[in-house]
Amino acid sequence: MSTSSGFSFPGRWRATFHQRDLAVFQRVADRHWPGAEPVLPRLSRSANHGLLWFGAAAGMAALGSSARSRRAALRGIASLAVASAAINTVGKGAVRRERPIVDLVPVMRQLKRQPFTTSFPSGHAASAAAFATGVALESKGWGAVVAPVAAAVAASRVYTGVHYPSDVVAGAALGIGAAFALRGVVPTRGQLPPPGRPPADAPALTAGEDLVVVVNRESGSATAAAAVIRDALPLASTVECAPADLPGCLEKAARQGKALGVCGGDGTVNMAAAVAATHGVPLAVFPGGTLNHFAYDLGIETVHDTVTALTSGDAVRVDLGRFRPGPQGPEGADGYFLNAFSLGVYPELVRTRERWAPRIGGWPAGVLAAFEALRGSRPLTAEVQGRERPLWLLFVGNGLFRRVGPAPGRRHNLADGLLDVRAVHGGRTPGLRLLAAAIAGPLTRSPVHAAVRRRKVRLSGLTPGTPYAYDGEVASSGTELTIDKLPEALTVYCPMPA
Structure with missing residues (x-):
């Protein structure tokens, strides 16, 4: 053998x-x-x-x-x-x-x-x-x-x-x-290096005492997260609300406790952040949505991360993005964003995704929405900083989005005072142009893509009713928009890096 x-x-x-x-x-x-x-x-x-x-x-x-x-x-x-x-x-x-x-x-x-x-x-x-x-x-x-x-x-x-x-x-x-x-x-x-986080003073709320947590019962995994919150913070008051009741619930909660807690996705956290900043109370974010971009960029991935920060009183200050006029439309009203504001194909994508998600699920709906948005859209025309141009996409991030490998990643600093502005110029091939912009990354310029940092962006010449998106929510514009930031306007509980 x-x-x-x-x-x-x-x-x-x-x-x-x-x-x-x-x-x-x-x-x-x-x-x-x-x-x-x-x-x-x-x-x-x-x-x-x-x-x-x-x-x-x-x-x-x-x-x-x-x-x-x-x-x-x-x-x-x-x-x-x-x-x-x-x-x-x-x-x-x-x-x-x-x-x-x-x-x-x-x-x-x-x-x-x-x-x-x-x-x-x-x-x-x-x-x-x-x-x-x-x-x-x-x-x-x-x-x-x-x-x-x-x-x-x-x-x-x-x-x-x-x-x-x-x-x-x-x-x-x-x-x-x-x-x-x-x-x-x-x-x-x-x-990755720990994000830049200016520390902030916030009360240590042992077992959740004097904390009111508002839960969006229709957000992602919020209902399951609410049960974990009750077990981990037995002295906290937890209120589950329907989406239509969230503004009133958040206002009431901000007046009742020493801190405002919120459990839901980025849109829910957006509402809570505006209320917390207005009332001057710290915000405790419990990830309970599908993506949870803001929470993850702060290093909060689980309910227990927030519980740890609450117990020790660890908190940071973050910038709050602002656009005027806000989604309600009256003169002088402001809108806010924690992650990003955008015009162009993305708002249409969000609308289509939200329409199909209850029927076929979130990820399939996202793929279908992207296909429909790229197939049927035309570039919008707007004056950006006084210069008219056709645009497939205008993205304004609250802080600079850094790259992790070939894809956009987390934000290193949520209190840098800057807007991450990226524009994809109009042309016949929106898919290829958007892909080229994604590969190019931040702080670049090309015939199809521009990425710069600004403290303020002025838009004019918009067609009334042009859709825009902010933290996953969609609204319609008038003829003008001004986008800037409120530096370090919000205090958020988050665990400190070791």
């Missing part, structure tokens, strides 16, 4: 290495592993083409209650893709090693379909290690859940007789390296 390894390495080292590798392989084949026979072959097959890991990522994104879970799932899949590319382009071709002789393994362990690619390194082990490492870099909790499954998949490749132990070790090392290589290009949330 031949035991040739097929290695291209010359000489004695090759023979010695293969003998030791084969000895370990045979010990695994000869040993009885209680409970492994019905599990490991099935687990090995389920990981073919990464299907197991794609399913795991989908489950993490669906079951996880925070953005950390979604980031972990995305980073796991991205790390797997990098590892797979390295295996297929370099690994398999560098060392053309034959597979082990399958007759050495009991028939009950053998896979029905034997792989036909070279043995070194193990692609399954690389994918498993890359996915588990990528997940763990974003979320230690999910990493602890995934790691045993990844280890079992790697072990199953030796158990079923399709790889030598060194194939699996090399594949796992390559997968771990791929995850860390990706982190070098696209930093994890923990690698």
Whole structure:
């Protein structure tokens, strides 16, 4: 019986290495592993083409209650893709090693379909290690859940007789390296510098005493979050309101307590921020919406993050974006935004998404809305700072949005006194122009895209009724708009970085 390894390495080292590798392989084949026979072959097959890991990522994104879970799932899949590319382009071709002789393994362990690619390194082990490492870099909790499954998949490749132990070790090392290589290009949330946060004085509200929390019962995960708030802050008063009743509930809550709490999405938090700034009370934000951009940019990802800040009295000051006239329209009334204000295709996208979301779900509705907005829109015409131009999009961010890898990321400083202004000029190809603007990033200029920082933006020459969006809400403009900021106008509870 031949035991040739097929290695291209010359000489004695090759023979010695293969003998030791084969000895370990045979010990695994000869040993009885209680409970492994019905599990490991099935687990090995389920990981073919990464299907197991794609399913795991989908489950993490669906079951996880925070953005950390979604980031972990995305980073796991991205790390797997990098590892797979390295295996297929370099690994398999560098060392053309034959597979082990399958007759050495009991028939009950053998896979029905034997792989036909070279043995070194193990692609399954690389994918498993890359996915588990990528997940763990974003979320230690999910990493602890995934790691045993990844280890079992790697072990199953030796158990079923399709790889030598060194194939699996090399594949796992390559997968771990791929995850860390990706982190070098696209930093994890923990690698980013802590946001600039001017500290603010706020009362420490142990157990939520003198805190009134207004919950939008129709926002994302707000109802579930409300139950967690009641358990964590037993002395807080929690009021659940319908969207139409939110303004009155927020006004009443701001007058009753030492701080105003809010649980909902960005639109709900927007209303609460305006009320808190008007009454001069600190705001406690409990993420309960779909995206929770403002909370995440402050480092608040869970209800317990806010609870920790409340208990210790940790708070910061942030800028409040302002536009005039506001959404109600009367002369002198102001509108506010915490994240961004925009005109062009985005407001139409929001309207379409809100119309379809109750029927088909949020993400499918977003894809459909983007398709319809790009297909049917025409560029709007407006005078920006006194200069008339056609625009597909005008984006005004409350603070500079920094890049995380190839995509716009978090804001480093929510009290920088500046507006992040980005314009996508009109043309025949809105999709390509918007994509080019996204790739170009902040503080750039091109024939299709301009990005600058300003303290104030003046718009005129608008068609009355032009839709605009602010923190996910949509309203209609008159002929003119002025956008600026109220520096450090809002005090928000948030955990301090270690």
